[in-house]
Amino acid sequence: MSVIFECEHLTVGYGKVSVARDVSLALSEREILAVLGPNGAGKTSLILTLAGLLVPMAGTIKLGGTVMKGGTARRLNSEGVVLVPDSRALFTAMSTRENLQIAAKSKGMSVAEVFDTFPSLATRAKIRAGMLSGGEQQMLAVARALVQGPKVLIVDEMSMGLAPIIVEQLMPKLRDVADSTGAAVVLVEQHVQLALEIADQALVLVHGEVALQGPAADIRADPRRLEVAYLGAGADG
Ligand SMILES: Nc1ncnc2c1ncn2[C@@H]1O[C@H](COP(=O)(O)OP(=O)(O)O)[C@@H](O)[C@H]1O
Numbered sequence: 001m002s003v004i005f006e007c008e009h010l011t012v013g014y015g016k017v018s019v020a021r022d023v024s025l026a027l028s029e030r031e032i033l034a035v036l037g038p039n040g041a042g043k044t045s046l047i048l049t050l051a052g053l054l055v056p057m058a059g060t061i062k063l064g065g066t067v068m069k070g071g072t073a074r075r076l077n078s079e080g081v082v083l084v085p086d087s088r089a090l091f092t093a094m095s096t097r098e099n100l101q102i103a104a105k106s107k108g109m110s111v112a113e114v115f116d117t118f119p120s121l122a123t124r125a126k127i128r129a130g131m132l133s134g135g136e137q138q139m140l141a142v143a144r145a146l147v148q149g150p151k152v153l154i155v156d157e158m159s160m161g162l163a164p165i166i167v168e169q170l171m172p173k174l175r176d177v178a179d180s181t182g183a184a185v186v187l188v189e190q191h192v193q194l195a196l197e198i199a200d201q202a203l204v205l206v207h208g209e210v211a212l213q214g215p216a217a218d219i220r221a222d223p224r225r226l227e228v229a230y231l232g233a234g235a236d237g
């Protein structure tokens, strides 16, 4: 499998203050990376940089082997890097269908295909997005990314404000999306176990440092390593 999206020695921050340092990652088609870590660790800043919305302080981002200049969000988006922000950013006064139609691109899934993928959204096609439940809104935010035909789908805290049972239903959908569309997925998630179940790789960010990185299956098999990464080396002794 060839790498389609990668970053090398990426340091991100605001002004002169770095909030995530020396992050390297490489994703092939259909691969899911779970970005884990406590609040304030720098996860959102990292993925905003990956999506081109923040200019990196150091390091490179490559899409399909081509180096992307920092802060080129439009270029990255037109080349298939699609962000689902934690705010969801839906047009709340428009219907579910209109939210999808307005975002649709010819290379993406059709609205009908998206409704096949998310049947519960199909039943809500005419409902204003602002009237949907939290879980439905999140589904719509992901669906709106899919109609853009992402090569790289970046999802920030999909589960924010959702009941755990809803998260349990949503998470496997992302696995299906990666498998069926071939998109690489970068997923920031607080539900660590659920994320590790669908992910291929994981990266734990703590205070802006990469505390643990590797195959998701290895990290799942050794929860102690994860605990130590979250709590710091002090938890080991
Ligand atoms: N726009 C900003 N300007 C300055 N600092 C910011 C900004 N956004 C976030 N930060 C800081 O960057 C750090 C990492 O935040 P964030 O990337 O949101 O972490 P996470 O998503 O892991 O909770 C925090 O200390 C936060 O206060």
Ligand SMILES: [Mg+2]
Pocket: 043, 044, 045, 086, 157
């Ligand atoms: Mg965040």
